[in-house]
Amino acid sequence: MLRKEKRTDMRDNKIQIALLGLGTVGTGVYKVLESQKEEMLPKLGVELEVKKILVRNLEKAAAKVDRSLLTNNWQEIVEDEEIDIVIEVMGGMEPARTYMLEALRAGKNVVTANKDLIATDGKTLMDAAKEAQRDFFFEASVAGGIPIIRPLKQSLEGNHISEIVGIVNGTTNFILTKMTEENMEFDEALALATKLGYAEADPTADIEGLDAARKIAILASIAFNSRVTFSDVYTEGITKVTARDIRYAGEMGCVIKLVGVARSTQTGIEVSVHPMLIDSRHPLASVNDSYNAVFVHGDAVGDTMFYGRGAGELPTASAVVGDVFDIAKNMLYHCTGHVNCTCYKTIPVKKMDDIVSRYFMRLQVEDRPGVLAGVTSVFGNNNVSIEQFIQKRKEGTLAEIVVITEEVVERNFNDSLKILRTMSMIKEISAVIRVY
Amino acid sequence: MLRKEKRTDMRDNKIQIALLGLGTVGTGVYKVLESQKEEMLPKLGVELEVKKILVRNLEKAAAKVDRSLLTNNWQEIVEDEEIDIVIEVMGGMEPARTYMLEALRAGKNVVTANKDLIATDGKTLMDAAKEAQRDFFFEASVAGGIPIIRPLKQSLEGNHISEIVGIVNGTTNFILTKMTEENMEFDEALALATKLGYAEADPTADIEGLDAARKIAILASIAFNSRVTFSDVYTEGITKVTARDIRYAGEMGCVIKLVGVARSTQTGIEVSVHPMLIDSRHPLASVNDSYNAVFVHGDAVGDTMFYGRGAGELPTASAVVGDVFDIAKNMLYHCTGHVNCTCYKTIPVKKMDDIVSRYFMRLQVEDRPGVLAGVTSVFGNNNVSIEQFIQKRKEGTLAEIVVITEEVVERNFNDSLKILRTMSMIKEISAVIRVY
Numbered sequence: 001m002l003r004k005e006k007r008t009d010m011r012d013n014k015i016q017i018a019l020l021g022l023g024t025v026g027t028g029v030y031k032v033l034e035s036q037k038e039e040m041l042p043k044l045g046v047e048l049e050v051k052k053i054l055v056r057n058l059e060k061a062a063a064k065v066d067r068s069l070l071t072n073n074w075q076e077i078v079e080d081e082e083i084d085i086v087i088e089v090m091g092g093m094e095p096a097r098t099y100m101l102e103a104l105r106a107g108k109n110v111v112t113a114n115k116d117l118i119a120t121d122g123k124t125l126m127d128a129a130k131e132a133q134r135d136f137f138f139e140a141s142v143a144g145g146i147p148i149i150r151p152l153k154q155s156l157e158g159n160h161i162s163e164i165v166g167i168v169n170g171t172t173n174f175i176l177t178k179m180t181e182e183n184m185e186f187d188e189a190l191a192l193a194t195k196l197g198y199a200e201a202d203p204t205a206d207i208e209g210l211d212a213a214r215k216i217a218i219l220a221s222i223a224f225n226s227r228v229t230f231s232d233v234y235t236e237g238i239t240k241v242t243a244r245d246i247r248y249a250g251e252m253g254c255v256i257k258l259v260g261v262a263r264s265t266q267t268g269i270e271v272s273v274h275p276m277l278i279d280s281r282h283p284l285a286s287v288n289d290s291y292n293a294v295f296v297h298g299d300a301v302g303d304t305m306f307y308g309r310g311a312g313e314l315p316t317a318s319a320v321v322g323d324v325f326d327i328a329k330n331m332l333y334h335c336t337g338h339v340n341c342t343c344y345k346t347i348p349v350k351k352m353d354d355i356v357s358r359y360f361m362r363l364q365v366e367d368r369p370g371v372l373a374g375v376t377s378v379f380g381n382n383n384v385s386i387e388q389f390i391q392k393r394k395e396g397t398l399a400e401i402v403v404i405t406e407e408v409v410e411r412n413f414n415d416s417l418k419i420l421r422t423m424s425m426i427k428e429i430s431a432v433i434r435v436y
Numbered sequence: 437m438l439r440k441e442k443r444t445d446m447r448d449n450k451i452q453i454a455l456l457g458l459g460t461v462g463t464g465v466y467k468v469l470e471s472q473k474e475e476m477l478p479k480l481g482v483e484l485e486v487k488k489i490l491v492r493n494l495e496k497a498a499a500k501v502d503r504s505l506l507t508n509n510w511q512e513i514v515e516d517e518e519i520d521i522v523i524e525v526m527g528g529m530e531p532a533r534t535y536m537l538e539a540l541r542a543g544k545n546v547v548t549a550n551k552d553l554i555a556t557d558g559k560t561l562m563d564a565a566k567e568a569q570r571d572f573f574f575e576a577s578v579a580g581g582i583p584i585i586r587p588l589k590q591s592l593e594g595n596h597i598s599e600i601v602g603i604v605n606g607t608t609n610f611i612l613t614k615m616t617e618e619n620m621e622f623d624e625a626l627a628l629a630t631k632l633g634y635a636e637a638d639p640t641a642d643i644e645g646l647d648a649a650r651k652i653a654i655l656a657s658i659a660f661n662s663r664v665t666f667s668d669v670y671t672e673g674i675t676k677v678t679a680r681d682i683r684y685a686g687e688m689g690c691v692i693k694l695v696g697v698a699r700s701t702q703t704g705i706e707v708s709v710h711p712m713l714i715d716s717r718h719p720l721a722s723v724n725d726s727y728n729a730v731f732v733h734g735d736a737v738g739d740t741m742f743y744g745r746g747a748g749e750l751p752t753a754s755a756v757v758g759d760v761f762d763i764a765k766n767m768l769y770h771c772t773g774h775v776n777c778t779c780y781k782t783i784p785v786k787k788m789d790d791i792v793s794r795y796f797m798r799l800q801v802e803d804r805p806g807v808l809a810g811v812t813s814v815f816g817n818n819n820v821s822i823e824q825f826i827q828k829r830k831e832g833t834l835a836e837i838v839v840i841t842e843e844v845v846e847r848n849f850n851d852s853l854k855i856l857r858t859m860s861m862i863k864e865i866s867a868v869i870r871v872y
Contacts, residue, residue: 028736032594032595032736033594035596035735035736036594039596039661042661042780042781043593043661043778043780139591145736145737145738145740146737146740147583147587147590147591147592147740150586150587150590150591151583151586151587151591154583154586154758154761154762155575155583155586155587155755155758156583156754156758157479157757157758157761157762158468158469158472158753158754158756158757158758158760158761159468159754160471160475225475225478225479281722283722283723283743286717286719286722287719291739298754299471299750300464300468300471300581300750300751300753300754300757301581301582301744301745301750301751301754301755302581302744302745302748302750302751303727303744303745304581304582304583304742304743304744304745305741305742305743305744306740306741306742306743307719307740307741307742307743308737308738308739308740308741309737309738309739309740312738314735314736314737314738315736315737315738317594317736318592318594318595318734318736318737319591319737320594321593321594321736322590322591322592322593322594324594325590325593325594326590326593329774329775330771330774332774333771333773333774334770334771335766335769335770335771335774337769338765338766338768338769338771339765342479344478344479345478
């Protein structure tokens with residue numbers, strides 16, 4: 001049995017922290033640590049103190065915290081042997097990645113909220129943490145304040161997880177909620193989200209599903225014990241979803257949500273982000289506004305869901321500080337590094353073409369005999385079974401129809417789509433959305 | 437800095453387990469451990485093996501597992517130095533309590549699903565675990581498979597938790613769901629629950645709220661860092677709830693749920709179990725059938741909710757095995773005992789009389805002038821403000837009215853009730869239910 005090398009004892013029963021970044025999350029972390037000052041000693045058996053804060057602009061930061069805490073020199077932090085925990089909340093790939101690697105190699109424990117980095121290069125960081133026998137925690141990188149990484153890594157560890165479906169982007173959930181509840185179109189709802197501060201000036205990463213893709217990659221890696229990276233995730237955003245699609249979904253007893261879906265199947269891992277029709281009675285259906293939720297199915301636990309704020313200063317800080325407190329306890333017991341990378345398998349990620357899905361499709365077709373037969377024969381020739389075929393309305397010489405497929409192989413469905421697009425009787429394929 | 441005494445090394449890189457009890461949960465635990473056999477070594481770095489199972493009836497148990505595992509002699513287990521983890525799933529107070537204390541004192545780690553014991557005498561067990569520097573985990577004691585104790589103790593530790601509202605009893609949630617969705621009366625829904633195996637032969641502990649009271653006591657203790665025991669919890673069951681109350685609640689945009697409520701206030705802890713009207717848009721409102729959910733509000737994280745199966749063979753086993761795997765990792769890193777009792781405060785539990793609530797009340801009164809004035813003056817004289825006063829229907833000489841109060845001190849409300857009960861113009865007080 002391997003005995004772990006022990007870290008040096010702490011000075012004055014106090015653990016010193018460095019904070020990298022003092023933006024929204026960094027400020028939140030500082031506030032939450034301040035608000036827990038009285039609790040730390042009885043709760044953890046040790047006090048935690050922010051010793052240094054790395055910022056780019058010293059003047060600007062001095063308006064928020066005591067000037068003496070600030071530095072713009074990373075070396076001052078990484079070379080400070082009194083600092084045992086580094087909290088990275090700068091975001092972005094570099095220099096965050098280099099700083100964290102250097103911190104781990106210098107024997108410091110690291111907490112980060114950096115989903116971009118974990119979803120693309122988490123392995124490098126986790127390997128460095130393992131090598132250094134230090135903690136490397138990133139609860140805040142997925143779904144903000146919602147405890148999901150620790151529950152997956154610990155509480156649900158006795159399960160074979162077969163499915164994760166997450167509403168993990170608050171911006172798009174806010175937009176879709178407004179489109180649903182107030183019948184807004186996408187552009188109007190996005191403008192409102194921007195005005196209220198739910199969407200960034202450049203909303204691409206949110207509305208195109210890239211942010212959600214990073215989070216579902218991280219969740220899939222943990223749930224299936226096999227590395228899934230951002231580039232493995234098929235991604236479709238919500239820009240093409242219309243108020244009419246949402247209304248039709250509602251008539252069918254469904255809502256439309258942007259979800260990250262990860263499934264473990266006999267032939268590999270399926271992982272994707274896209275809008276999806278979800279039955280209104282499903283627990284995810286009532287997750288509205290900017291709230292997030294992660295639905296998990298395990299062979300023992302069955303269905304379970306974790307709900308809460310997926311972003312914001314204090315919710316994200318809540319997750320960061322939970323990690324920091326865990327590290328403090330592990331340091332006291334000399335067992336940092338005992339919860340680490342869980343990707344001990346290498347399972348292939350399936351091509352989207354090989355995945356099985358149900359589809360909702362809305363078409364504008366010529367309103368004349370033979371058209372429906374033409375459409376259905378294309379599906380039939382491509383092994384796509386139709387569950388429902390609904391004529392919604394007529395306008396001039398056009399009819400709007402909605403098609404719901406049974407479970408079909410995506411390749412077959414896409415082949416049908418290609419042919420349908422070439423048919424003159426079909427004026428427009430207005431929507432193609434997957435169904436849960 | 438205190439260095440912890442280390443346990444002796446494990447034999448053959450294997451951790452041996454004893455299971456106490458082979459009922460529903462015990463069988464589930466055995467199955468889940470079997471299903472994880474292949475995963476243990478890569479996941480934990482060590483294999484786990486059930487070495488002994490304590491049962492009362494050897495013959496009966498031999499139908500389920502290999503006879504050689506069975507014993508009816510506790511000494512055989514507690515004296516076996518190779519056994520490092522004891523899983524108690526016998527239930528009840530004794531001998532479970534004695535066995536767990538003896539196991540901890542013998543240097544074994546303990547996992548239990550025993551809410552009765554934790555809610556009444558958890559302190560004794562946690563003190564023994566601390567003394568022995570062993571892990572004592574009980575995730576399965578609240579809300580079955582839903583990870584809630586570890587998230588509260590770890591992930592949300594950076595919060596001051598102000599409120600927990602839990603639907604933590606599947607039997608009563610099933611009954612109320614049937615009453616809501618199928619307009620059943622209580623007796624009919626209970627009979628159905630019994631028939632389907634959701635209710636026990638003697639359903640008292642469930643329908644009177646005692647089971648929920650145990651769980652909310654445990655959650656309150658952890659959330660507020662101050663011991664709350666079963667006897668501190670004011671408890672009201674669902675036997676008096678009628679289909680008509682549920683229908684009226686629905687008309688007001690609410691559902692009725694049996695909830696455990698725990699709040700941390702300036703003047704102490706409020707903790708109670710009772711039926712409650714909850715707004716249909718609240719995440720708890722869509723928790724139906726036998727599902728459980730725990731809603732938590734923290735100052736940093738905001739609103740968060742944990743949803744899943746609150747009982748059953750495999751969901752409960754999921755929680756037990758999560759605890760067992762955690763212990764295995766802690767053993768490997770020689771840090772058992774590093775997550776322990778968090779009740780470092782002593783906050784008084786408030787008397788129910790001093791709590792502030794809103795109320796829904798349904799009354800049958802004489803249908804004549806002056807009656808409403810009579811009722812309202814009683815409330816007015818007792819500092820009870822009325823938010824709504826709705827006449828629902830008339831039948832013969834009687835009128836049915838529904839009163840919704842504003843937030844009122846329970847003592848004042850109860851004083852009003854006492855007087856109303858003596859008034860001849862009031863034929864019946866048909867329902868008194870709190871409103872969230």
